[in-house]
Amino acid sequence: MAGLVSTERASRALEFGLYRDGDNNLDDVQAETIAQALDTSKADNAIEFTVEDTTSRRGFEPEDVLRTESYTIGDGRLSKSVRISAPEDMSARKTLAAFVDHVLDNAEASGASATWIDLVDHGGGDGGGLQSDHSEIGIMKSDDIAGAIADGVALHAKEHPEDAGRGVDGVVANQCLMATLAFSSSLSHAGVKYLAASPETMLAPGVPSNVAHDIRAHAGDPVAMAKAVVKRTMDTAYGPGGNDTFGPAAAFDVIDLAPKKMAAVEQAVGALNAALTSAAHDRSQRSAIRGDARAVDGMVRFPSGKSLPWRADRPAIELYRTFAQDGRLDPSVRSTASQAADAIAKTVLAHRESDDFEPFNDADYSNAYGPTVHFPVTPKQIDTWAPQVSETDNAFYKSVGGSDLARAVA
Numbered sequence: 001m002a003g004l005v006s007t008e009r010a011s012r013a014l015e016f017g018l019y020r021d022g023d024n025n026l027d028d029v030q031a032e033t034i035a036q037a038l039d040t041s042k043a044d045n046a047i048e049f050t051v052e053d054t055t056s057r058r059g060f061e062p063e064d065v066l067r068t069e070s071y072t073i074g075d076g077r078l079s080k081s082v083r084i085s086a087p088e089d090m091s092a093r094k095t096l097a098a099f100v101d102h103v104l105d106n107a108e109a110s111g112a113s114a115t116w117i118d119l120v121d122h123g124g125g126d127g128g129g130l131q132s133d134h135s136e137i138g139i140m141k142s143d144d145i146a147g148a149i150a151d152g153v154a155l156h157a158k159e160h161p162e163d164a165g166r167g168v169d170g171v172v173a174n175q176c177l178m179a180t181l182a183f184s185s186s187l188s189h190a191g192v193k194y195l196a197a198s199p200e201t202m203l204a205p206g207v208p209s210n211v212a213h214d215i216r217a218h219a220g221d222p223v224a225m226a227k228a229v230v231k232r233t234m235d236t237a238y239g240p241g242g243n244d245t246f247g248p249a250a251a252f253d254v255i256d257l258a259p260k261k262m263a264a265v266e267q268a269v270g271a272l273n274a275a276l277t278s279a280a281h282d283r284s285q286r287s288a289i290r291g292d293a294r295a296v297d298g299m300v301r302f303p304s305g306k307s308l309p310w311r312a313d314r315p316a317i318e319l320y321r322t323f324a325q326d327g328r329l330d331p332s333v334r335s336t337a338s339q340a341a342d343a344i345a346k347t348v349l350a351h352r353e354s355d356d357f358e359p360f361n362d363a364d365y366s367n368a369y370g371p372t373v374h375f376p377v378t379p380k381q382i383d384t385w386a387p388q389v390s391e392t393d394n395a396f397y398k399s400v401g402g403s404d405l406a407r408a409v410a
Contacts, residue, residue, distance in 0.1 A: 010074060013046040014114050014216040015107035018073075018209065019099050021090035021121035022055035023066065023132040029204040031057055032238075033120050033174065034073075036209035042076025044213045048110055049073040050103045054090050054132075066134065072106060089135040090121070093148040096130070096140070100152025100168060101159070108156075108163045116170040116215055117149065120206070123175025125299070125313050126182040126374050126397065127389035130175075142178075143394050146186035153191060170215065173197035174207040177299055179253050179371045181316055182396035184347070185266060188257035189395075194222065194349070195257055196229050198249040199315060199372045200299050203359060206248045208236045226254035226349035234352045250301075250360055251353035251368040261347050268340040269373070270400040272320065275333045277401060280408035288328040289409055290377045296322055299372060302360035309384035313391070316373040317341050317348075344370055374402065376410045 018037055020030065037049040051073060056066040060082060070083040088095045100117060107115045123129035128141040140148070149168050157164035171192050173179070179197035187195055196211070214228035233252045239245040279285040296319045298311040323329060323337035353365040374391045376382045383392050392402060 012110035015112040017103035017117040032205035040210040091132040096148035097151035101155040104156035118172040125177035126391040146190040150190040170194035176201040185396040188262040230350040268343040272336040273401040301363040312376040312381040313372040318367040
């Protein structure tokens, strides 16, 4: 993307990258996010959207012609220049890295003080996201998504050393199940400051693009920003109206990825996993650990989701508080569990769950506060879709002793 910075661009406060993978069954319905971006930029001219959209919708090309369209949106209008190319593999790390580089180029050109990336597609928790039908990869690993963001930041810094301090401030995961400890950890190590995501499956078109206004309006106040983004998302209603409307998420969070906070999480979870692994050598302790974990439902809680994986993706704070309050467990386990829960809770800037999510048969999400953690209690739950999609093949799971714990408990 070298050489694409223009000196004739309008001044903006926020550059918002919209990375939309329509190379799957969500092409038409998730295209609503682009219409939302047009409306948002018209209402708030301090925001510019940099769009990369792989789609086969009717538009710049006839319907059923798969291609990638790249352009910007500002002041309620598409840029005069629209690049149309052969379809990019949106699940490839190099594709996302090039997009991040391009967004940062545009952010520099517009003088934006903040840069966010919105990943619009399918997601699969720690297994990754950005699922493309016409690719060899199929889905990008969670570590590779974060790695691609770091790669794009590095590319921009290399091409534009005068702007080497610019990075990606936040990620909106407009995908299912992406509010996880592992994804949070990997994004933090990539220099991202905030993650806005749901711990549960989402209903397309998902997070509205006008959260960009809330991010811009509350620059400098992360808590106010987080509360506004969560409110906007959870108050959004799609559908024809009346009793037929639906929201995008059963629960939604904004997570603070500050390095010190995430380091404390990683250390505390590692210590807890070590204590649990040791305690599980005792049969009664192992039984109590399994019982506590089973008492905390994993995600995809709706009845029709029983055939899906992610049943072992449990709300981490609720799970660890359950361990901390169980008098059957060794005091060292209870103490480290409490510390882990506290460390994770400090990263949650805002949260809200639905108390009446009809599309999911009113499943209860009152304990789905904050990110989830992959915690299997049976061998089948360890990596349900491996090797095609792996929830254990990530740096966080390995660094906190996830494999040792799974062998001891499951």
